[in-house]
Amino acid sequence: MFLDFFFKLKNAKIPVSLNEFLNLLNALDNQIISYDVNAFYFLARTCLIKDEKLFDKFDLVFGEYFKSIERIELEDVMSSMDIPDDWIKQMFNRYFTEDEINKIKSQGGIEKLLKTLKQRLKDQKKRHHGGNKWIGTSGTSPFGAYGYNPEGIRMGQDKRRHGKAIKVWDKRIFKDFDNTKEFNNRSFKVALKKLRQWARTGINQELDIEETISDTAKNGVLNIKTKRERENSIKVLLFLDVGGSMDSHIEQVEQLFSAASNVFKNLHYFYFHNCLYEGIWKNNNRRWNERLLTYDVIRTYGKEFKCIFVGDATMSPYEIVIPGGGNEHFNDEPGRIWLERAITQWPSYIWINPVVEKYWEYSESTMIIKDIFQNRMVPLTLEGIDKATKILAQPNFN
Amino acid sequence: MEFTGSKNYISTNDLTIAVNASIALEKPLLVKGEPGTGKTELARQIASSLKLKIIEWSIKSTTKAQQGLYEYDAVSRLRDSQLGEEIKDISKYIKKGKIWESFETTKKSVLLIDEIDKADIEFPNDLLQELDKMEFYIYETGEVVKANHRPIIIITSNNEKELPEAFLRRCFFHYIQFPEINTLRKIVEVHFPDIKKSLLETALKKFFQIREVPGLKKKPSTSEALDWIKLLLVEDLDSKDLKSDGKNILPKLHGALLKNEQDIQLFEQLAFMSRRED
Numbered sequence: 001m002f003l004d005f006f007f008k009l010k011n012a013k014i015p016v017s018l019n020e021f022l023n024l025l026n027a028l029d030n031q032i033i034s035y036d037v038n039a040f041y042f043l044a045r046t047c048l049i050k051d052e053k054l055f056d057k058f059d060l061v062f063g064e065y066f067k068s069i070e071r072i073e074l075e076d077v078m079s080s081m082d083i084p085d086d087w088i089k090q091m092f093n094r095y096f097t098e099d100e101i102n103k104i105k106s107q108g109g110i111e112k113l114l115k116t117l118k119q120r121l122k123d124q125k126k127r128h129h130g131g132n133k134w135i136g137t138s139g140t141s142p143f144g145a146y147g148y149n150p151e152g153i154r155m156g157q158d159k160r161r162h163g164k165a166i167k168v169w170d171k172r173i174f175k176d177f178d179n180t181k182e183f184n185n186r187s188f189k190v191a192l193k194k195l196r197q198w199a200r201t202g203i204n205q206e207l208d209i210e211e212t213i214s215d216t217a218k219n220g221v222l223n224i225k226t227k228r229e230r231e232n233s234i235k236v237l238l239f240l241d242v243g244g245s246m247d248s249h250i251e252q253v254e255q256l257f258s259a260a261s262n263v264f265k266n267l268h269y270f271y272f273h274n275c276l277y278e279g280i281w282k283n284n285n286r287r288w289n290e291r292l293l294t295y296d297v298i299r300t301y302g303k304e305f306k307c308i309f310v311g312d313a314t315m316s317p318y319e320i321v322i323p324g325g326g327n328e329h330f331n332d333e334p335g336r337i338w339l340e341r342a343i344t345q346w347p348s349y350i351w352i353n354p355v356v357e358k359y360w361e362y363s364e365s366t367m368i369i370k371d372i373f374q375n376r377m378v379p380l381t382l383e384g385i386d387k388a389t390k391i392l393a394q395p396n397f398n
Numbered sequence: 399m400e401f402t403g404s405k406n407y408i409s410t411n412d413l414t415i416a417v418n419a420s421i422a423l424e425k426p427l428l429v430k431g432e433p434g435t436g437k438t439e440l441a442r443q444i445a446s447s448l449k450l451k452i453i454e455w456s457i458k459s460t461t462k463a464q465q466g467l468y469e470y471d472a473v474s475r476l477r478d479s480q481l482g483e484e485i486k487d488i489s490k491y492i493k494k495g496k497i498w499e500s501f502e503t504t505k506k507s508v509l510l511i512d513e514i515d516k517a518d519i520e521f522p523n524d525l526l527q528e529l530d531k532m533e534f535y536i537y538e539t540g541e542v543v544k545a546n547h548r549p550i551i552i553i554t555s556n557n558e559k560e561l562p563e564a565f566l567r568r569c570f571f572h573y574i575q576f577p578e579i580n581t582l583r584k585i586v587e588v589h590f591p592d593i594k595k596s597l598l599e600t601a602l603k604k605f606f607q608i609r610e611v612p613g614l615k616k617k618p619s620t621s622e623a624l625d626w627i628k629l630l631l632v633e634d635l636d637s638k639d640l641k642s643d644g645k646n647i648l649p650k651l652h653g654a655l656l657k658n659e660q661d662i663q664l665f666e667q668l669a670f671m672s673r674r675e676d
Contacts, residue, residue, distance in 0.1 A: 017567050023423060030422045032415065039415055046416035050566035052430060052573040189519055189559075209472070222480045224473075262559075 005065050009048065012061045016048045023047045037066060191382060192263045194389040195306070196232045205229050236260065237301055237346065238269040239276065241311030249354035252380050253310055256352070260308075268305075270297065274315040275335030275369075276342060277326055294338055298345045306392045307346035309373075310380070312355045313366040320368050339372050349373065350388045354380040399506075404447040407439065408577075408584045416572035417444060426511075426529055426551035428566070431574030433556060434619030440574075441510035441552035450550070451507045455496035457517045463524030466497040466511075467534050467543075489539050497528060501545035509549040515558040522565035530568055577620060579606060589624055590631060600637040601627055604649045608656070613664060618655040626654040 002024075009016050024047040033039035041062060049058050204226040211225035238260060240253065261267055270280040270292070279291040318325035320335045343349045351369060353360065357379040360366045370377045376391055378384035401417045403409030409417070417440075420427035429437045445452035455466055471491045479485055494502075500509040514522060528534045532545040553569065555561065577585060579602055586598060605626070609617050618626075629651045630640075640649045648656075648665050656662050 015563065020567055023425070023570075026423055027419045032419050032422050039411070042412040042415040043419055045412075046419055046427075046570045046572050050428070050569065050571040055573065193519075207473070212476075216476075222476060 005044075005061075008061050008065055009058070012057055014049065014054055014057055014061070020048050189259045189263050191385045191389060192259055194386070195234055195236075195392055196263075203228065232265060234264060235266040235301075235305045236264045236268070237297075237305045237307045238267060239280070239307070239309045239311075239342075240269060240271050241274060241309075242271045243273050245312055245314050246354075249312060249380070252354050256310065256380060256385075268301065272311075273328055274311070275319050275326065276309075276338040277329075277331045277335055278333065278338065294342075298341060301346070303346060305346050305348075307342060307349040308388070308392075309349070309351045311351070311353065313351065313353055313360075313369040313377075314355065314363050315365045317364045317368060320365055320372075336368075336372060339369070343373065348392050348394070349376060350391055351377040352380050352384065352388060353377055357384075399448060401444050401447060404443050406588060407436070407443040407447075408581060408588060409440075409443075410577070410581060413440075413572060413574065416570055420570040421550055423570075424548040424550075426553055426569045428553045428555060428561075428569040428571045429574060430555050430557060430571075432576055432617065432619050434621035435574045435576060436620060437554040437574060438510065438512055441508055441512075441554075444550060444552065445508040448508075450505065451503055452510060453496050453500045453503075453507055453549075454510045454512060456512045457514050457521070459516055459518070461517050461521070463517075463521055463528075464495075466495040466525070467528065468495050468498055468536060469493045470538050489541075492536065492538060497525075497534075498543055500549040500551075501532065501543055503547065503549070506547040507549045509551045511551065511553045513556060514553050515555040515561070519559055520562075523562050526564060526568065576609075576617075582620065582623065585620060586624065586627055590627060593627070593631065594637070596637040597630065597635070597640075598627075600640045601630060601649075604640055605655070608648075608652075608665075611664070611668070614656075614661050615658045616656075616661065622655050622657075626651060629654050 002021075006016065006021050024044055027033075027043055027047060033043050044062070045055065045058060049055060206227050206229050208225040208227040211227070212223065215223045215225055238257070240257070246253070257269070261269075270282060272280050276294060278294050280294055280297065281291050283290055316325070316327070319327055320339075323332055323334050324330050325334060351373045353366070355363075355366070360370070360377075366377075378388045378391075399421055401409070401421065402414060416427060419425075429440060431437055441454075442452055444450075469492070471493060475485065475488070475491045497509065500507050529551065532548050533542060535542050582605075583598065583602060586593065586602070602623075605618065605623050608614075633651065635650060648662070648669075652662075656665070
């Protein structure tokens with residue numbers, strides 16, 4: 001009963017377990033709902049899906065399984081057409097290369113493309129697959145999903161295939177919640193928790209049972225002993241690269257940041273661009289007005305701080321090795337010297353790189369930084385963070 | 399035993415099914431949703447409409463799972479022994495927690511575990527066995543406490559922390575969506591049956607307009623809508639009073655809707671921009 005459905009969910013990488021599926025069957029046996037496909041949808045969702053971020057994926061699978069349920073309403077598509085032009089243009093520049101933009105311009109430009117799309121939507125009334133004119137899947141028409149056409153508009157496709165279409169049109173209610181992540185924030189927090197160092201600090205507040213018992217036994221009267229509360233004493237400095245090539249890693253870094261600020265009470269963070277120089281800032285909107293001197297930061301935070309750099313380390317090698325190489329301003333001293341100053345001050349350091357590890361060797365600057373950091377560079381993945389916590393947890397040598 | 403909403407609480411179809419499934423199969427129901435969509439209220443309404451006792455356990459960042467079961471008061475025991483009393487019965491130093499309380503009732507009860515995401519990240523894992531089997535063991539006395547009647551358990555979460563997989567698998571799940579205009583109209587009518595039609599419609603329209611402005615830090619939700627409409631009624635305002643003139647894009651008494659300085663600034667900027675266009 002509904003086994004196909006279960007496997008379809010599994011195939012769509014929705015985490016459903018056998019137990020949950022049995023729950024659903026059990027609920028059906030109990031006649032919580034009558035024979036009504038809507039009610040079944042709600043019941044299946046409440047039994048099987050435990051995260052609103054997955055509702056959207058579930059909707060798709062459910063829609064496919066019960067073919068009668070339309071995936072996209074024509075009106076929805078039409079109403080989504082009224083989006084500001086400059087917004088589309090922005091997407092346009094982001095997804096297309098120079099060449100492709102010129103090619104599209106030669107064929108009438110984006111306005112014409114959208115106009116044609118509106119026209120075709122009006123003409124077409126059915127779902128479509130293959131072919132080269134109608135909107136559907138796997139074709140070469142400029143409109144549709146899972147196909148290829150450099151001037152195409154992607155419609156209702158859940159993954160980037162060639163990374164080239166403009167916008168997914170599907171309008172499903174829970175779409176906003178669906179963010180397929182490499183790792184979720186929870187597993188991240190659990191990984192970072194390994195870094196906790198327990199120490200007793202602050203005032204005497206906790207009852208020290210052992211001391212109380214032994215003291216009471218010694219003196220014959222109850223003598224309550226207290227001790228200081230156990231706290232996570234780890235101190236962390238986080239240096240985050242922002243802007244430029246880091247834009248494509250924003251989501252991952254945000255997750256790391258939110259997990260870190262959740263786990264470490266004593267966390268200080270600073271921003272830099274590409275490489276560490278004489279100035280860093282705490283508020284990215286006011287980066288030019290509220291600059292902190294890196295010297296001051298190095299003087300302020302003691303050796304006990306764990307120092308974490310997060311950045312893609314992708315830049316021109318000059319930005320690291322020669323004075324004046326920085327790409328935003330003229331730096332009197334090369335970035336390399338500043339990086340070395342930082343890791344000398346905080347001997348427990350690591351560089352976390354959001355770029356996939358196998359690409360590191362193709363970037364000269366990454367190799368230089370990895371060298372400065374004495375190979376202490378890890379990718380921004382769960383294993384990487386795990387490795388990082390192990391390195392940072394080692395006692396300092398000096 | 400079936401929940402269908404109550405005269406004070408409008409339950410949508412999907413919510414009703416989720417609640418009834420969790421009652422019938424005796425599994426906890428995890429409820430998430432925007433703040434102010436009535437997650438906590440749901441448990442209270444289930445209890446009152448099914449005429450059951452409700453036991454509320456509000457979770458704080460310092461709450462431990464153990465506290466829901468029982469707490470052993472070692473200090474009073476030590477003090478008593480100091481005063482020379484002979485201690486025969488250890489169980490008098492054991493204080494019952496909320497979960498125990500809900501296991502003990504003579505009738506079925508509703509147990510609300512409110513804002514479970516406030517607690518430590520491992521908190522839900524510590525309750526797996528107890529929620530699954532509805533029993534636990536007291537180490538100090540060697541006693542096993544088993545539920546007389548498996549309580550209806552409603553767990554709310556505000557998504558501040560992700561909950562562990564193992565825990566989720568044992569629950570039913572429902573996400574309370576922000577109501578659409580028709581449901582919200584019903585909700586308002588349930589709370590303020592005497593409201594004038596014209597005022598209600600204008601207020602709802604205004605409310606959804608505000609909600610749809612992109613970039614709001616905290617979108618006003620059901621509870622804010624109710625507060626605002628209540629204020630409108632108290633001030634005895636008319637639908638005409640809600641019309642926005644060019645200068646002021648926000649309706650009167652918007653303080654009940656927007657509780658964030660940046661959000662109000664956002665509207666001021668919008669008003670400024672629209673004036674410039676005129």
